[in-house]
Amino acid sequence: MTSTAIVRFRRDLRLHDNPTLVAASEADRLLPVYVVDPRRVGEREYGGPDSFRYQRTGGHRARFLRESLSDLRERLREHGSDLLVRRGRPADVLPELAAAVDADVLHEQALPTTEERETGAAVGDALAARGIARRTHWTHTLHHPDDLPVHPTVVDDTFTPFRERVEAECTVRDPVAVPDLPSLPVGTPAAGELPDPLGSVPAEPPDERAGLPFRGGETRALDRVEEYVWAGDHLREYRETRNGLVGADYSAKFSPWLAAGCLSPRYVASEVARYEAERVANDSTYWLLFELRWRDFFQFQFLKHGGQQFRREGIRSRTDIDWRWDETAFRRWADGETGVPFVDAAMRELAATGYTSNRARQNAASLLANDLRLDWRRGAAHFERLLVDYDPASNYGNWAYIAGVGNDSRDRAFDVLSQGERYDTDSAFVARWCPELAPLAAVDPAFAREPWAAPRDVRVEAGVELGLDYPRPMPGLGDRYDGIP
Ligand SMILES: Cc1cc2nc3c(=O)[nH]c(=O)nc-3n(C[C@H](O)[C@H](O)[C@H](O)COP(=O)(O)OP(=O)(O)OC[C@H]3O[C@@H](n4cnc5c(N)ncnc54)[C@H](O)[C@@H]3O)c2cc1C
The missing domain is CATH 1.10.579.10 (DNA Cyclobutane Dipyrimidine Photolyase, subunit A, domain 3)
Structure with missing residues (x-):
């Protein structure tokens, strides 16, 4: 019997080192999908004491996301596949698509923060009601939670002891190769033009004074690593320059691609290891990984403390500060x-x-x-x-x-x-x-x-x-x- 899978991209808009894509590609047929959830784009009410409303996504990220999706679609097409982009609640959109292509399973990235977890759980429930399985994969940190010295829900609340144990006791897994992508399922709706994923949010053009104009997508992310690490040779002095303020190269500027998942931190680590073998291993090569461990630290902290991280009193439950509202x-x-x-x-x-x-x-x-x-x-x-x-x-x-x-x-x-x-x-x-x-x-x-x-x-x-x-x-x-x- 032919097996059919959906891979839903989230903050993992890449083909390289993407274990979700690898697992989903074991099926005979595969439908890659990205869903724009309007609740992540438009206005949001921030609850609790002194609640307020704000717009969640502005023009810079809207442009970056659009470019990232366009690049992902192109790369999938180069591998004989495609990307469907839909707008709506994932728990509504995905079961409908799954029914249309008769999917058995959906694979998606696991994320640590409250809303993303709730959305994932809602997708899982809606699929389960139709007898479709949901499999999740943790793919966005340097260290996999299963490799930590302790379960992520009990990691240390302070960075230094967390980092020291991780450095002493954990290794970084090797990046996984880009899989052969199965063909699209029969009954796949036409991909059509890439819809503007962010509806009413106008894309902000890059400002010419920017140290580095950020263009979204995996292609540009990999170019930036090449440019920063190899062509520019900036890992010789990153530790000394990283507190800079003006220019393109005082720091790596990988963060937008890491945040959207156009770049895998494990790929960065593998490039650092190659640089250390071929050029130099020094404080700076160590320090880039040190900073990526800060990134990991916060991801695991949100897994540990959940919604408390977003409260005004924070994980320390501080009620002694008189926050003003002006x-x-x-x-x-x-x-x-x-x-x-x-x-x-x-x-x-x-x-x-x-x-x-x-x-x-x-x-x-x-x-x-x-x-x-x-x-x-x-x-x-x-x-x-x-x-x-x-x-x-x-x-x-x-x-x-x-x-x-x-x-x-x-x-x-x-x-x-x-x-x-x-x-x-x-x-x-x-x-x-x-x-x-x-x-x-x-x-x-x-x-x-x-x-x-x-x-x-x-x-x-x-x-x-x-x-x-x-x-x-x-x-x-x-x-x-x-x-x-
Ligand atoms: C108030 C505040 C808000 C921030 N919000 C974000 C955010 O929304 N997204 C984000 O990616 N970073 C955030 N940072 C962390 C940091 O400022 C950026 O990651 C960094 O400036 C990105 O530039 P870079 O890639 O050149 O960093 P580099 O110095 O080259 O560091 C390499 C990578 O390490 C990670 N990193 C470095 N410092 C931190 C840190 N303190 N916390 C977490 N990861 C880190 C980033 O992924 C970064 O790309 C925030 C920092 C502060 C103080």
Whole structure:
């Protein structure tokens, strides 16, 4: 008897190292599908105390996803298959398709976060009602949960002990090869034109000031690895450059492809191992894997703590923080108009490109959560909309961590002014995203980072009148930002 399978792509938009695709390809016939769930795109109500609404997917990620799907479809076609893209609730769409092609089984990626798990379970129930099996595969982390020293639901809540045990006791599995793809089932509906997966969200074109224009898809992801690791030879010095702020290559910039699953972290690890064998093994090659273990850490934390990770009081159940709710203050932060140039540069870069560096994210998040004490979940939701590399566990996990309600009991507040001085010493980052301050940077980089500290005649000469050309520091930031001469 002919067996028929569906492979549903989720955050695994690739052919390389894709165990879900390998398992599904054991069938005689295979239908590859991607479902755009409108609930992940449109407005969402964030529940709990001080609930609020926000738009979940913005134009940068909409464009990136569209490009990724288009590339996936092309690659599947090159292998004699195709990709069907449908819009609707997966639990409605998938059983209908399964019935149309008489499928016996659906294979899909397992994901750790609450909504994704609920959606998967609903798909499983709807298929089971029709006698169709659902098989899940964990494919998006460096380490497989079955290889961890302990079950993922009891991993350590602090990164360092987690990492040390993983480094000492676990290996990374080898990537799996691209399988031969079975032909499409009889009765497969016509794939037609790729529908705009995100409906009403207009795709945002790349901004020419971006350090690296991100184009979605596995093809570009593999090119980026080649470009960064081999052609650019950047693993010689990644550890020293990774805190940079301006340019294409201070860090790997793999995150958008990793988040959409266009790139497998195990493939990255295999390329690092090859680089170590053929060129050099050093602190930098180690450090890229160290960062990928941060990524793993948050994925397993969400598996462990579930929905508690998204609550305002976090996994530490902190009720002692008096979170404020001030719409004007929030807008100033979101619009890059706080009057603190280092943070404004970060927020403007994020809005214009969908990306800003890790260092910039940390400082922008800390100003909102620790200095202004505005509800951190609003900041995280704003990032969710804008980030081209948005991943629920990495985003909410990092936010909660910085806000002091997550995976660390230490105070994670950043001294934004001294961070600016240390990491943007020449104020190139500030001058790029707050060009009105560039003339001050030309006189003295410190004046661009703290324009209120520049002598009045210097500001006049540079054409920077505070409150007119660039905002004065917003209220609520404390003494260090006051006393404008
Ligand atoms: C408030 C805040 C929100 C964030 N939201 C996201 C998000 O939604 N999606 C996302 O992928 N990253 C997020 N990060 C983590 C980090 O900022 C980005 O992964 C990194 O900037 C991506 O650039 P890169 O690929 O050049 O990183 P590199 O420095 O080259 O690191 C290599 C890879 O390691 C992983 N990584 C590095 N640092 C972290 C980290 N702190 N947490 C998790 N993974 C990490 C990423 O997959 C990254 O691609 C967030 C950080 C903060 C402080």
